[in-house]
Amino acid sequence: MYNINKDLANIFKKMAAIYEFLDDRFRAMAYQRAAHIIEDLPDDVRNYILTGKLYSIKGIGPSIASKIEEYVNTGKIQKYEELKKKVPEDFIELVDLPGFGPKTLKRIHDELGISTKEELIKALKDGRIEQLPGFGPKKVENMLKGLQMYELSKRRILLWEALEISRYLVDKLKKNLKEIKDIEVVGSVRRRKETIGDLDILVIAEDKDRTKIMDYFTSLPEISQILVKGPKKSSVVMKFEGKERQVDLRIFRKDEWGAALQYFTGSKQHNVHLREIAKEKGLKINEYGVYKADTEEKIAGETEESVYNAVGMDWIPPELREDRGEIEAALQHKLPELVELKDIKGDMHVHSTWSDGVNEIKDIAEFVKKRYGYEYIVITDHSKSQRVARGLDEERILKEIEEVKILNKMMGWDFIKIGTEVDILLDGSLDFPDEILSKLDWVVASVHSHFNRDNTDRIIKAMENPYVNVIGHPTGRLIGLREAYPVDMDAVIKKAKETGTALEINAQPRRLDINDIWIRKAVEEGVKLVISTDSHNLGNFAFMEIGVAQARRGWATKKDILNTKSWKEIQKFVEDKRKRLGGVLQKR
């Protein structure tokens, strides 16, 4: 069964855009919200219809629910088909461009009878649009610039890339402007979202220094365009390694720090919801503080905690701020105690020169132990089907097992554990016989082929093997390059629970697989997770941070994550499954 949530969410987003164009803002908001909710659902909407839960989701009312059912039953939404006729097709895309709002487009359509992108460009150039009352030369110029930015407005970048750019920018600003008292990367980067649209930077400074800071910021050599520039807020387009990216900067006073941080971290939906609740309580929240609505008296804002406390909530970790129930949990003081980077005791998916890694096992072990202070690492090289990756056959992995034994003895530790990343073959069997697998400390099983077929059966069969401990990058998606292969993750999660198999949170920046939504679902179902870097070189071990961040975004606590546990406990996890499914136990 293929997941139709994405298709449905896209339709609702388009309907929202159309309603904006038709000047029905609030209806547009309702559809936008519904689109977000459906995007975030872990299960296929059809399951929500079957269980009747669809109607109890906040934000989905009778009208939208019936449209969802209509789409499920007929593959179409009549209302959407009608709406499409009211708005030129091109305009639905154009409304996403900077400077192209619904009001602007509507007037151009109504007053000039323009309905294609081409006609619009022509009218911009021949002066017809400039003639319209309320329009002028600057506006036309900005719209033409907006059209150039078509690509920029679409593509998002990986969290890891955004973190690297952020660090570079923050260092540069801090180093060259001693007027900056404090600086923080906020927005989706602070929330550690898997992809990032633009970078948002918050600066604390005295009022008198604002102009100097903004002048410096807007004259950086990386800048290709200044979008807006004011005393408190500027937006620019910067070029990093040939690629353009928007950067927003806002300056606040020291005593506004908490409220500013809260506002600028978002998400938008989280902010709106928070502000609604404040309003119900007779308060007002903006980026400067929390105020009593009647007297305008400021009652909080110096710290983020003070802002949340003022409306009766516990402080909410940034990774949770997506309006996915964290506000309600914070009100009831029931937020989870999220797993932290410092809880991680080892990395359990690592490649060495035995397959496609660039470092020798000994060098990896010494580096990781010293740099990260882990208690263990598991070397998991590829199996023989991965020919380009120099995957190991039975003979070579037996040698690798020996090498690890010798290394541990030589170093006087038992830091290095030996495992494999064994291929799940087309029929769901594994690339090593059980006899080999039973000799290993840890087995990662991954799908590396046949991405177009539904792979649920292969993964389920692999999990039924008593020696498979975790499914590697379970959905196979590569962010921005390749969609997940068809797989019924509900069934996979259920089977994981049933067999005592863990699921991987692969921390490679392009994978982050499973994602935050599935992590949350797995946590709810009591399935254990392993956060792994899948390192192929020493630098890759740093990816652990964004893996942990995704776990946090999925509401995972320390107890949900296997590699926060001692090796003894991991061994117990391995043995439990072998016992349960009739495998052979290893001598300890």
Add this chain to the structure above:
DNA sequence: GCCGTTTTCGGCCCGACTGTTTTCAGTCG
């Protein structure tokens, strides 16, 4: 279109910057 132990109707977050305006609407964060 959605929602509600202060509302089943009348609200729906709040503010910075820009261009074109003689006082503010539109767009964006």
